[in-house]
Amino acid sequence: MSSEPLPIATAFPPPSVEDWRRLVDKDLKGKPFTSLQSPLEGGLSLQPLYTAQDAGVPSEPPGVAPYVRGTQPLGHTEGGWLVCQEYAGPDLTQTTEALRTDLERGGQGVWLLLDAPHGVDVKDAAALERLLAHVPLERTPVHFEPTTDLLAPSTFLFQVAQKAGVSKQALKGSLGIDPVGALARLGAAKVDVAATLAKAAPLVTSLLKEAPGLRALLVSSRSWADAGATSVHELAWTLATGVEYLRGLERAGVSPGDTARSMQFALSVGGQFFPEIARLRAARLLWSKVVAASGGAPESQAMALHARTASATKTQRDPWVNILRATAESFAAVLAGADSVSTSPYDEPLGTPDEQGRRLARNTQLILRDESSLNRVADPAGGSYYLEQLTDDIARAAWAELQRIEALGGITQALVQGDVARVLTETRAARDKAVRTRRQPIVGVSEFPHLTEAPVQREAHAIAPAHGEGVVAPPRPFRFSEPFESLRDASDRHHAAHGVRPRAFMANLGTVAEHTARSTWISNVLAVGGIEADEHRGFADAAAGAELFAKSGTSLAVISGPDALYPEQVPALVAALKSKGARTVAVAGRPGDQEAAFRAAGVDLFLYAGADLFQLLKTLHQQLGVA
Incomplete structure (x- = not known):
């Protein structure tokens, strides 16, 4: 046996991108190359291949402007990112206990959403003192996100710290002054952005000297993200908010x-794993460019970035899947180099999270850090042709949207004039269509629903979103799964009132082997709407099928089987089913050129991949008498 190494690496000539493209075009057999591209929100698309010709390794190391690779030279390798959980429970005592438990068991910072009905109701320094009773202020970063009185929490914090003997120099965190965010939530009649910034200017100046660990201003994307903005719009409008604050405070000196x-x-951070990594990297890049263009020195161009897992991606149905969603979103935030991360508890859509939900969320980050060692590498995404190019693509798209907002007079004017609301309406319509047609599937809700799942019992705290009295109504927070969850809720009410769920008789054609694949698919489709499938192994002829239907106790029949049997058997079977009282007969699959004949025979609707499933199921609910 030869001891000489095989020269595999040099035995073949290196292929070029052009060589690869010729082979791809050959395999596509006339289909356009664009068929291999995957569309993203914001008009972007993912390519099937990225090479060094697309994007190279950034020339700047981590810790150097424009901070694409992070704001610290060693990343978070020396201690990890900050595990900074968010709290919004309306009950002060319950939230105080949650803070104590989390900080004792791995939490490092706290992010407090303030003001009822959106968060913890802290009316004075005494209430804040109770809330922070178990929070060591000298070593725990505390971040506020108030909704109404934006300046009051800073006064309360200083009073609490002074009483506890903690100096301003030792305080860390942020005070949450975010008038544009409040404007988006409450409406123009309740928030004066310019006046708020003018009042905040002395505090901004004093904190830089007296409390350098505290940041006075907050630039939060929560309002945009919770209302369904695309990732590009969320980033651009967040940057536009930062620009608004730079200008407003410059006018104040x-x-x-x-x-x-x-x-x-x-x-x-939403559910698109790699694009979300690229977006957070693009955020640091663009903010550095904004501050540099405003005359800021390189050290002031570094973005302090907190990442939270998105609320819109979570579901009330099969909420255990939220654990996976939050894990992937937290993972993306960490790989992108976020300075602090908040992981939402799986049961957050059901009400105030309980101790188990908070524990699982907290431990998600601890596992990512201490067992997966994700903090051991600075900018792990750096050098990936795919992520470097995607970072650049998202940055360019967001910059174009920022320029559009600037042309309108800035983000405040865009809000007041209704431009933001218009874009959100268009975006939500497009996303609703993607969800309803299952081009954007939601596991446990629109895909693989568990019709008989036992509900997770939570102590619900109803928190209705407040609506402002401004010129334009603020965007309403929503979750992507809401349309289908409304159908499941209606099914539950029907079950509670009548003792049975709405049901469909499955009229399966052909042998078991012939109809199983499609009938299984249809059973899952019906379950998405809370409709129980009454399965049968088939029947000898149309008359026998109709007799089985007559015993089923439902008025809905779904014909399912191989396409080859449809032209001959569907018309006769529809007639037989309707003669036995079927109010609605649906056929599984696209009808193709048989649609006119099937409808003439009495078929009411067709269930197939790509259809508006929500509307079809809603129609079935109406015909089954489900309120």
Whole structure:
């Protein structure tokens, strides 16, 4: 046996991108190359291949402007990112206990959503003192996100710290002054952005000297993300908010560099894993460019970035899947180099999370850090042709949207004039269509639903979103799964009232082997709407099928089987079913050129992949008498 190494690496000539493209075009057999591209929100698309010709390794190392690779030279390798959970429970005592438990068991920072009905109701310093009773202020970053009185929490915090003997120099976190965010939530009649920034200017200046660990201003994307903005719009509008604060405080005598050093950013991370990594990297890049263009020094261009797992991606149905969603979103935030991360509990859509939900969320980050060692590498995404190019693509798209907002007069004007609401309406319509047709599937809701799942019992705290009295109604937070969950809720009410769920008789054609694949698919489709499938192994002829239907106790029949049997058997079977009282007969699969004949025979609707499943199931609910 030869001891000489095989020269495999040099035995074949290196293929070029052009060689690869010729082979791909040959295999596509006339289909366009674009058929291999995957569309993303914001008009972007993923390519099937990325090479060094597309994007190279960034020339700047981590810790150097424009901070694409992170704001610290060693990343978070020395201690990890900050595990900073968010709290919004309306009950002060319950939230106080949650803070104590989390900080004792791995939490490192706290993010407090303030003001009822959106968060913890802290009316004075005494209430804040109770809330922070178990929080060691000298070593725990505390972040506020108020909704109404934006300046009051800072006063309360200083009073609590002074009483506890903690100096301002020791305090860390952010005070959450975010008038644009409040404007988006409450409406123009309740928030004056310019006046709020003018009042905040002395605080911004004093904190830079007296409490350098505290950031006065918050730039949060929560309002956009929770209302369904695309990732590009969320990033662009967040940057536009930062620009608004730079200008507003400069008018009040604060330099752009000082203002930038006083800002805390907070972005939501959704379900598109790699694009979300690229978006957070693009956020640091673009903010560095904004501050540099405003005259800020390189050290003031570094973005303090908090990442939270998105609310819109979570579901009430089969909420255990939320654990997987939150894990993937947290993973993306960490790989993107977020300074602090908040992982939402799986039961958050059901009400105030309980101790188990918070524990699982907290431990998700601890496992990512301490067992998976994700903090051991600075900028693990760096150098990936795919992610570097995607970072650049998202940055360019967001910059174009930022320029559009600037042309309208800035983000405040875009809000007041209704431009943001218009874009969100269009975006939500497009996303609703993708969800309803299952082009954007939701596991446990629109895909693989568990019709008989036992509900997770939670102590619900109804928190209705407040609506402002401004010129334009603020965007309503929503979750992507809401349309289908409304059908499941209706099914539950029907079951509670009548003792049975709405049901469909499955008229399966052919042998078991012939109809099983399609009938299984249809059973899952019906379950998405809370409709129980009454399965049968088949029948000898149309008359026998109709007799089985007559005993089923439902008025809905779904014909399912191989396409080859449809032209001959569907018309006769429909007639037989309707003669036995079938009010609605549906056929599984696309009808093709048989649609006119089937409808003439009495078929009411067709269930197939790509159809507006929500509307079809809603129609079936109406015909089954489900309120």
